[in-house]
Amino acid sequence: ETAVFQTPNYHVTQVGNEVSFNCKQTLGHDTMYWYKQDSKKLLKIMFSYNNKQLIVNETVPRRFSPQSSDKAHLNLRIKSVEPEDSAVYLCASSRQANTEVFFGKGTRLTVV
């Protein structure tokens, strides 16, 4: 049963465009995350966020930014997409750090 909801499922866009992906969790969790899964299926964390702290993976380019309106929502904005941004972006949440993490179904981004 899904409790982390992502939209859209798929998005195709051109190089240089801005995109935004939405994520909402209904689990009452305090911490949310964005992960990127590349074409080789490697999953890497991009951001970890709760109401007190944003932790950014140092390898994430500055054109990526998380946006949160409340603890149930964490969107992902990409300011000017590049071809290497083509991937599946997975949103996740957990009650707090070091507790069980639950994932959404992902948003597949294709940059042409």
Add this chain to the structure above:
Amino acid sequence: GDKVKQSPSALSLQEGTNSALRCNFSIAATTVQWFLQNPRGSLMNLFYLVPGTKENGRLKSAFDSKESYSTLHIRDAQLEDSGTYFCAAEANYAQGLTFGLGTRVSVFP
């Protein structure tokens, strides 16, 4: 994939047989999770482990933090067990989950 090494990378199993997957950690893992990713890409939670062992139906998993490894045993493999199994570890400094590269499991009749 360097900090969490999964083996084997791929596995072909006949229905009804048993097998084991393994993860070795080069980070100070405090918790481990195992997931099954289906062909559509959804990550299904299998186990969340602090050091110790858990069992759920035909699956059993163990996490040894001192020896820095975790295992996932599949008993009596079924066709629906096919997919990619990922292990992921989290350390105390709370940087989120660090994933292995996955084990692609194919179960055949």
